[in-house]
Amino acid sequence: MAAYILKRLLLMLPTLLGVLLVTFVVTQFVPGGPVEQYFAEARAGAGGGGAEGGTFSYRGGQGVDTKKLEQIKALYGFDKPPHERFFQMLGQYARFDLGQSFFQNKAVSQLIVEKLPVSISLGLWTFFISYLIAVPLGVAKAVRAGSRFDLVSTLVVLIGYAIPGFVLGVALLVIFGGQLGWFPLRGLTSSNWDEMSLGGKIVDYLWHITLPVTAMVVGSFAVTTMLTKNSFLEEIRKQYVLTARAKGLDERRVLWKHVFRNALMPIIAGFPAAFLGAFFTGSLLIETLFSLDGLGLLSYDSVIRRDYPVVLGTLYLFTLIGLFTKLLSDLMYVWVDPRVKFD
Structure with a gap:
């Protein structure tokens, strides 16, 4: 076990380095970098040079003093x-210094901490609701395999899985937010949040989070x-289940005492990755659609x-968390099933 963990930890280094290198090359050598963005925003703010018909046309550092251009390049490194x-970036990351944002005048770590509550809200609600629906539904489908309930529920689950979350989100916004007006169209809280009582804040928060969580949940629990x-079907067909039934054990006892523990091993092993991932779930389309920062x-x-x-700081942090979570998930297999041997 110790040798396996050490090997996995050593393999994380080239994986992390490769991810950062590829992303660095892609981001650093595409046109329109931060220096060009600076001049574009400065020229747009001054109202000169490139605004035509309300659309700004970028023309690089054309006409900019060379000394000024060098100063801006030095500012951004x-x-x-x-x-x-x-x-230099790798040296900073080795000290867990994620750097400073070019345009927001804040540390990257501070930005992550500020934005994390919104993503945690979406991720945790999606995680818990998905598991609370998926596991009991999966057990019921296995017990009633081949029945009308199994066929209908499979159809519904697959339809939900096939519908993209942002498409469902648009439909929910149009119907329940626009036409019926039952739910707010944007944000995680109302503008008068600070003036509300504790109960009012809870109701307001749940009122705002309902539509985005619904859009994320519908397609997420199909796999689970x-x-x-x-x-469950694989375990039910095994010899020990037939033996338990032959001994006259109650069907409910066979299902929940013998089958349930073994059947949930793959799900339990993947639990750490799903749970930690809920803290760092950032659904771009859902957050953009519902104006969630x-x-x-x-x-x-x-x-x-x-x-x-x-870009690189968040990628480094999330990749590192993902690698350790993957290792933790693999170790969970040994915890739930001692028969697993990594050698």
Whole structure:
């Protein structure tokens, strides 16, 4: 076990390095970097040069004083060659310093902390509701395999899985937010949040979170449902179940005491990844659609504005968390099933 963990930890280093290198190359050498963005925004703010018909047409650093251009490059660190910037970035990340945003004048870690509550709200609600629906539904489908309930529920689950979350989100907004007016169209709380009582805040929060969570949940529990069903069906057909039934044990006892524990092993093993992932779930389309200022929207804005420290800093943190979570999920197999041997 110790050798396996050590090998996995060592393999994380080239994986993490490869992800950062590829992303660095892609982001650093595409046109319209932060220096160009700075001049574009400055020229647009001054109302000169490129605004035609309400649309700004970027023309680079044309006509800009060379000394000023060099100062701006030095401000963003682009006065150094790419390989030097890359190794400097790795040195910062080794100290868990994610850098400073180019355009928001804040540390990347501070931005993540500020946006995290919105993504946690979406992720945790989606996680808990999905599991509370998927596991019992999967068990019921396995027990009634081949019945009308099984066929109808499978059809409904697959239809929900096939509908993209943002398409469902648009439909929910139009019907329940626009036409019926039952739910708010944007935000996680109302404008008078600070003036509400504790009970009012809870109701207001649940009122705002209903539509975006529904849009995310509908398509997310299909995999868990089918995995639960297939795991139960596989266990029900094994010899020990037939033996338990032959001994005259009650069907409910056979199902919940013998089958349930073994059938849930794949789901339990994947629980850490799903749970930790809920804290860092950033659904770009859902957050944009419902105007929720979370990690997904932060990542999108950072890519559009070429805010490289935010792009690379968040990628480094989430990749690191993902690698450790994957290792934890693999170790969970040994915890739930001692028969698993990594050698």
